[in-house]
Amino acid sequence: MGATVLPVNLKLAGRKCAVIGGGSVALRRVKTLLEAGAQVRVIAPEIDSELLKLTREENVEWIAEPFTASLVLGMFLVVCATNDEAANRSAAWASKATGALVNMAAPPMELSDLTLPAKTERDGLLLTVSTNGASPELSRRIRQSMEADILEVYGPWLERLTPIRKEMRKKLEGHAQRQAFWREALNSEVMALVKEKKYDEAEALVRNAISRFGTES
Ligand SMILES: C[C@@]1(CC(=O)O)C2=NC(=C\c3[nH]c(c(CCC(=O)O)c3CC(=O)O)Cc3[nH]c(c(CC(=O)O)c3CCC(=O)O)/C=C3\N/C(=C\2)[C@@H](CCC(=O)O)[C@]3(C)CC(=O)O)/[C@H]1CCC(=O)O
Ligand SMILES: NC(=O)c1ccc[n+]([C@@H]2O[C@H](COP(=O)([O-])OP(=O)(O)OC[C@H]3O[C@@H](n4cnc5c(N)ncnc54)[C@H](O)[C@@H]3O)[C@@H](O)[C@H]2O)c1
Structure with a gap:
């Protein structure tokens, strides 16, 4: 369906x-x-x-x-x-x-x-689950597991990314350049560090990408 x-x-x-x-x-x-x-x-x-x-x-x-x-x-x-x-x-x-x-x-x-979906929110990251009425209990269960597996990990990361995104909006001109930057900045190496809650190391890599993009443009 x-x-x-x-x-x-x-x-x-x-x-x-x-x-x-x-x-x-x-x-x-x-x-x-x-x-x-x-x-x-x-x-x-x-x-x-x-x-x-x-x-x-x-x-x-x-x-x-x-x-x-x-x-x-x-x-x-x-x-x-x-x-x-x-x-x-x-x-x-x-x-x-x-x-x-x-x-x-x-x-x-x-x-x-x-x-209304089941919802959970942290640090500005909102996750919702819906079965569109089919099983509210399943939504509740999935919401609980998202809280542990996703929100705990990505909420604090979103908090770090929000000011960086504002900064990059000013630094980089045009949608294409900003899109290219974010694809590179949130690469799989960075996301693997985030998954292990190594936020400082992940942020350092993003900041490296900023300086690379800064010198290229
Ligand atoms: C997600 C959540 C959000 C919230 O309510 O805030 C929510 N229901 C929750 C819990 C829950 N609801 C029910 C149970 C008992 C077990 C079971 O029946 O499964 C449990 C579990 C519990 O109680 O813990 C019974 C139930 N629910 C509805 C009916 C009517 C029917 O189906 O006919 C009946 C039968 C009543 C009866 O038997 O008489 C209908 C709806 N419930 C919805 C939302 C919407 C569809 C959401 C979706 O698609 O997933 C919708 C359509 C209403 C709407 O849109 O407003 C919240 C979990 C919050 C969380 O913990 O995160
Ligand atoms: N959406 C969900 O997640 C969910 C979960 C469980 C049950 N339900 C459904 O919701 C219904 C309500 O559940 P509840 O536990 O809150 O019921 P309840 O029996 O505790 O409360 C019913 C309320 O409706 C009021 N009421 C009755 N007739 C009214 C009218 N004509 N105008 C205004 N108010 C009126 C009553 O004064 C009472 O306050 C259940 O019958 C069930 O079908 C939905």
């Missing part, structure tokens, strides 16, 4: 989002949205105690009512997370009618415009 979705990193800072439902699944979604900087409205007649604590914070409001369409007017994204399939269905259709994107955290899943 070919890919049927477009993976994106959605910027939610300052955007209005609603989560319908107040159980543990809603709580997880609220946390995820807050991490992305969204302004969150929780719509549910009753909510979990941890979620109640969160609603006392800035950027979260709780409307203690069952879902009605007027409550999602102006929302950018609506998450349907109640335990009532019929309620999720009508909330999804009403939200789509206002132009909002809909994420189904609970059935009926086929109304979802997007699924």
Whole structure:
């Protein structure tokens, strides 16, 4: 099967989002949205105690009512997370009618415009895994192994590369030259050192490449 979705990193800072439902699944979604900087409205007649604590914070409001369409007017994204399939269905259709994107955290899943991947982040390196709804538990497992195998190793390396990339943007003119530089700078010898967390040695090789490119150009 070919890919049927477009993976994106959605910027939610300052955007209005609603989560319908107040159980543990809603709580997880609220946390995820807050991490992305969204302004969150929780719509549910009753909510979990941890979620109640969160609603006392800035950027979260709780409307203690069952879902009605007027409550999602102006929302950018609506998450349907109640335990009532019929309620999720009508909330999804009403939200789509206002132009909002809909994420189904609970059935009926086929109304979802997007699924949320498992994610892990360190030093600006974000890794996500999705099975596009087929097995969230597998996503969770892969996320855990990526944390140990990839993030731990490449997160600190990304932190070192970020300022060097800025520097090289100024030094080298044109996309072709910058591409050639990065192909050479992150060669397999460098990447092998990074894999062993020998960041100082790896950085020294990259810096050598900088001086070579500097003299060639
Ligand atoms: C990745 C993660 C992100 C997050 O939630 O933040 C996430 N689910 C996680 C955990 C998890 N979810 C479930 C279990 C129990 C075991 C199992 O069923 O496998 C576990 C494991 C656990 O609890 O630890 C049950 C479950 N999940 C969905 C349904 C509905 C259905 O399938 O019908 C049911 C059945 C409910 C029921 O039985 O009633 C649906 C979705 N869950 C998604 C995301 C989206 C697809 C992601 C993908 O494609 O991989 C999607 C479509 C919703 C969406 O897009 O929002 C997070 C791991 C975070 C981490 O640890 O890194
Ligand atoms: N996406 C996932 O990862 C995942 C994981 C487990 C379960 N689920 C699904 O998510 C559903 C919710 O799980 P939960 O553990 O949070 O449930 P829960 O039973 O703890 O909470 C349900 C919440 O929905 C609210 N609610 C019910 N009807 C409503 C309405 N008409 N309007 C607004 N709110 C309403 C209730 O007040 C309650 O706060 C489950 O039924 C299951 O299908 C999804």
